[in-house]
Amino acid sequence: MKSLGVRHVIGTCVVSSLRKEIEPGTFVVPNQFINFTWGRDDTFEVDHQLVHLPMAQPYCEQMQGIVNRELKTMGVSYRATGTVIVIQGPRFSTIAESKMFALWGGDVVNMTQYPECYFAHELGLCYGAVATVTDYDVGIPSAISMQAESIEIVLAIFRRNTSATVTLLEKLSVAAEEITKCNCATDRLAEYYKLANG
Numbered sequence: 001m002k003s004l005g006v007r008h009v010i011g012t013c014v015v016s017s018l019r020k021e022i023e024p025g026t027f028v029v030p031n032q033f034i035n036f037t038w039g040r041d042d043t044f045e046v047d048h049q050l051v052h053l054p055m056a057q058p059y060c061e062q063m064q065g066i067v068n069r070e071l072k073t074m075g076v077s078y079r080a081t082g083t084v085i086v087i088q089g090p091r092f093s094t095i096a097e098s099k100m101f102a103l104w105g106g107d108v109v110n111m112t113q114y115p116e117c118y119f120a121h122e123l124g125l126c127y128g129a130v131a132t133v134t135d136y137d138v139g140i141p142s143a144i145s146m147q148a149e150s151i152e153i154v155l156a157i158f159r160r161n162t163s164a165t166v167t168l169l170e171k172l173s174v175a176a177e178e179i180t181k182c183n184c185a186t187d188r189l190a191e192y193y194k195l196a197n198g
């Protein structure tokens, strides 16, 4: 995408909720993640130069704002911010792990967001994400969870979420000019190369 000239990326993802109040069917606009993955590539080493990029704010804040504004116009249930716990997979969590993730500040859990969010930073691309909740993670006892007897309910929510996500992306494509005005990722990269080069 970088080589094609893309400068702004919106990632969509499917998540499970770690909190009772974040119900299946809700959109979550991530503003933080906690990475529990391992063995994945951690860097492009852009231009073979090691740069310690900050990740205090991993997501493009302007894009977050626009995504939230468009979600509001859709009248769907959404959370303006959220912390994604990124697990390695392919297995799901144990009950103990799931409860721990909630205690550690996680709102939702999935297997993506890392490293793609960071890679976007290394390449100077503004990165935003939108997550849709399909079910409750195992730390919250519920009929809406990944178990054989409730798979049809979860799939129905997944299909509704997918359809609403397509609507959201159509709205965001209309707002593309506004989204592409942000230069936070390229500005940050330029700043850190300047620091790294003294």
Ligand SMILES: [Zn+2]
Pocket (backbone or CB within 6 Å): 060, 061, 062, 063, 126, 127, 182, 183, 184, 185
């Ligand atoms: Zn930005």
